[in-house]
Amino acid sequence: MNKQSSIESLQQEGQSFQPPQEGRGQAYIKSMEEYERAYARAAEDPEGFWADRAKELITWDAPWDKVLQYDYNKPEINWFKGGKLNVAANCLDRHLTDGRRNKAAIIWQGEPEDEVKVYTYQMLHTEVCRFANVLKSMGVKKGDRVAVYMPMIPELAVALLACARIGATHSVVFAGFSAHSLQNRIQDCQAKVLVTADAVIRAGRTIPLKPNADEALKGCPSVEQVAVVRRAGNDVTMVEGRDHWWHELMAGESISDKCAYEVMDSEDPLFILYTSGSTGKPKGVVHTQGGYLTYAAHSTQWVFDVKDDDVYWCTADIGWITGHSYILYGPLALGATSFMFEGVPSYPGPDRFWKLVQKFKVNIFYTAPTVIRALMREGEEWPAKYDLSSLRVLGSVGEPINPEAWLWYHKHIGGGRLPVLDTWWQTETGGIMISALPYATPLKPGSATRGLPGVHAAIVDSEGKDVGPNQGGHLVIKKPWPGMLRGVFGDPERFKKNYFERFKGMYESGDGARTDDDGYFWIMGRLDDVLNVSGHRLGTAEIESALVSHPAVAEAAVVGMPHAVKGETIYAYVSLRTGIDPSDELRKELKGHVRKEIGPIAAPEFIQFADGLPKTRSGKIMRRVLRKIAAGSTSMEDFGDTSTLADPTVISDLIEGKLALV
Ligand code: WTA
Numbered sequence: 001m002n003k004q005s006s007i008e009s010l011q012q013e014g015q016s017f018q019p020p021q022e023g024r025g026q027a028y029i030k031s032m033e034e035y036e037r038a039y040a041r042a043a044e045d046p047e048g049f050w051a052d053r054a055k056e057l058i059t060w061d062a063p064w065d066k067v068l069q070y071d072y073n074k075p076e077i078n079w080f081k082g083g084k085l086n087v088a089a090n091c092l093d094r095h096l097t098d099g100r101r102n103k104a105a106i107i108w109q110g111e112p113e114d115e116v117k118v119y120t121y122q123m124l125h126t127e128v129c130r131f132a133n134v135l136k137s138m139g140v141k142k143g144d145r146v147a148v149y150m151p152m153i154p155e156l157a158v159a160l161l162a163c164a165r166i167g168a169t170h171s172v173v174f175a176g177f178s179a180h181s182l183q184n185r186i187q188d189c190q191a192k193v194l195v196t197a198d199a200v201i202r203a204g205r206t207i208p209l210k211p212n213a214d215e216a217l218k219g220c221p222s223v224e225q226v227a228v229v230r231r232a233g234n235d236v237t238m239v240e241g242r243d244h245w246w247h248e249l250m251a252g253e254s255i256s257d258k259c260a261y262e263v264m265d266s267e268d269p270l271f272i273l274y275t276s277g278s279t280g281k282p283k284g285v286v287h288t289q290g291g292y293l294t295y296a297a298h299s300t301q302w303v304f305d306v307k308d309d310d311v312y313w314c315t316a317d318i319g320w321i322t323g324h325s326y327i328l329y330g331p332l333a334l335g336a337t338s339f340m341f342e343g344v345p346s347y348p349g350p351d352r353f354w355k356l357v358q359k360f361k362v363n364i365f366y367t368a369p370t371v372i373r374a375l376m377r378e379g380e381e382w383p384a385k386y387d388l389s390s391l392r393v394l395g396s397v398g399e400p401i402n403p404e405a406w407l408w409y410h411k412h413i414g415g416g417r418l419p420v421l422d423t424w425w426q427t428e429t430g431g432i433m434i435s436a437l438p439y440a441t442p443l444k445p446g447s448a449t450r451g452l453p454g455v456h457a458a459i460v461d462s463e464g465k466d467v468g469p470n471q472g473g474h475l476v477i478k479k480p481w482p483g484m485l486r487g488v489f490g491d492p493e494r495f496k497k498n499y500f501e502r503f504k505g506m507y508e509s510g511d512g513a514r515t516d517d518d519g520y521f522w523i524m525g526r527l528d529d530v531l532n533v534s535g536h537r538l539g540t541a542e543i544e545s546a547l548v549s550h551p552a553v554a555e556a557a558v559v560g561m562p563h564a565v566k567g568e569t570i571y572a573y574v575s576l577r578t579g580i581d582p583s584d585e586l587r588k589e590l591k592g593h594v595r596k597e598i599g600p601i602a603a604p605e606f607i608q609f610a611d612g613l614p615k616t617r618s619g620k621i622m623r624r625v626l627r628k629i630a631a632g633s634t635s636m637e638d639f640g641d642t643s644t645l646a647d648p649t650v651i652s653d654l655i656e657g658k659l660a661l662v
Contacts, residue, residue, distance in 0.1 A: 174319025266290030295483025398535025430483025
């Protein structure tokens with residue numbers, strides 16, 4: 001593969017970048033020696049290491065009974081069990097008395113340039129207490145689920161912290177998902193309340209959101225009440241007795257600014273976040289209180305080296321885990337200033353991000369490779385127009401960052417001097433697992449470098465045995481860490497099977513990787529049937545079942561096709577039912593169908609109609625062949641062993657179809 005060969009060529013050249021000297025003296029981790037010391041300490045005495053971090057970073061209402069108790073066979077994982085805390089109190093209340101009361105907690109930039117809101121810790125505390133009381137007035141109690149389907153507006157942060165305050169479990173559904181996806185997720189977690197908005201403002205357009213919520217709720221009897229934020233002012237239908245305007249609820253005379261927080265056990269659930277797996281419907285990854293918050297705060301502090309007067313900007317959407325951990329919980333637990341942006345990188349022009357960096361003097365900037373690649377195409381003259389000298393640390397997450405994009409980011413955004421951190425992690429890990437530390441780790445473009453202290457990342461073969469350097473294998477994590485998922489909501493079997501069954505005593509990430517001679521990790525991507533499109537995780541099985549639910553479709557197979565900006569794009573092979581003719585209209589209709597079933601991000605870019613799919617004699621679709629065809633292979637030698645195919649002649653038909661399409 002191209003990507004791989006360019007990584008190798010860079011590695012062979014031995015291109016590496018030393019961490020900056022400037023700022024090193026004030027860094028949390030100042031050198032590789034300090035990193036190695038922390039790593040060794042965490043390896044020898046993980047409980048002592050994490051207990052120290054949990055005490056240093058978190059305010060506990062009562063101490064824990066035991067730091068760690070776990071059994072991967074069950075599986076069951078407990079961190080700081082018996083310890084009492086409240087996550088919202090850690091993110092807000094304690095900063096009211098530690099000198100940060102009037103510090104900006106969230107600086108929000110709306111998509112329109114002139115819409116800016118600043119929430120000090122005090123202001124955010126007040127809003128959160130009020131909305132916590134609103135939720136209580138709606139009958140939400142500790143342990144109840146609250147679904148959240150919102151654009152990137154401050155009320156989203158308020159809603160999540162209000163849930164945390166009263167011990168309700170939030171479940172955020174990214175606003176780009178369809179009504180049908182929202183419905184599935186609400187049905188799965190049986191949410192009692194939904195918080196949503198009239199619309200999403202995106203690239204200058206108003207995209208109605210409330211109609212999706214209405215559509216979804218037709219099949220969600222568990223939802224009793226809905227709070228609706230007025231963002232765009234578009235017309236919406238409000239259902240009497242069920243739907244309420246956020247601003248009216250918040251202005252309610254009986255709604256007080258005071259709301260005592262619920263004292264939670266460290267292992268009570270904090271949130272559910274749905275993510276795609278290789279089979280079936282999305283799974284509700286469950287994170288809990290004490291371990292998650294410790295890990296979010298710890299990783300934010302060490303990886304981004306966030307200081308009190310920094311402006312820290314993570315460009316993710318709170319609808320994904322990156323936004324949960326690195327816009328909300330990590331930074332606020334530290335008392336940092338988190339910058340939150342409603343818009344997109346390309347609107348009104350491809351300089352929007354850099355304009356905002358200059359406007360707010362952003363110090364730490366964390367984004368995704370797909371954004372870098374898209375902006376790179378627009379040319380370096382866009383960032384060159386701005387003063388980016390406030391920047392100190394740059395980060396990347398979501399997919400492998402190819403060395404070309406890394407080097408562009410380093411040169412044109414980082415002025416050739418700033419560390420670019422490639423951070424590897426997952427919804428399930430709760431926080432960053434493999435990453436450089438900005439003032440310690442020498443960088444190699446394309447490598448996420450080393451595991452953080454306390455993270456025992458390793459590469460194993462299909463039997464679970466360690467493999468040496470320069471050999472690909474399964475990326476696993478050998479010991480528990482506080483931020484790890486605690487379950488798949490309502491599905492303990494799936495929890496076990498997905499993560500702990502294949503390799504005894506290890507967490508299976510589903511990613512492939514290798515290490516080099518320096519022990520640096522090079523992530524190669526998913527080993528299962530999960531796609532990564534612009535950093536969004538999508539299961540091929542989900543997209544296939546969406547396609548097959550259309551009456552014209554008999555069978556579908558979905559694969560990822562390499563894409564210069566998105567990393568991967570969706571390529572679908574579709575067999576139609578007898579008597580149905582392929583056409584461009586049908587192609588369009590099928591794309592629209594997937595958009596409606598899952599959301600725009602899941603719509604295939606290419607649909608190839610095929611009379612037959614390459615199946616083994618036992619009826620299994622040989623996906624590797626389909627992946628190769630989509631990627632442009634035309635020679636039989638590229639396909640490997642095809643002797644088990646029931647009908648090898650389908651391959652040449654498929655190649656022909658591919659060449660006719662793209
Ligand atoms: C991929 C996002 C290479 C990986 C935080 C993982 C990466 C999946 C990187 C998780 C990276 C994330 N290098 N691949 N730095 N970061 N991935 O759950 O395949 O949305 O398994 O979490 O994204 O995606 P998720």
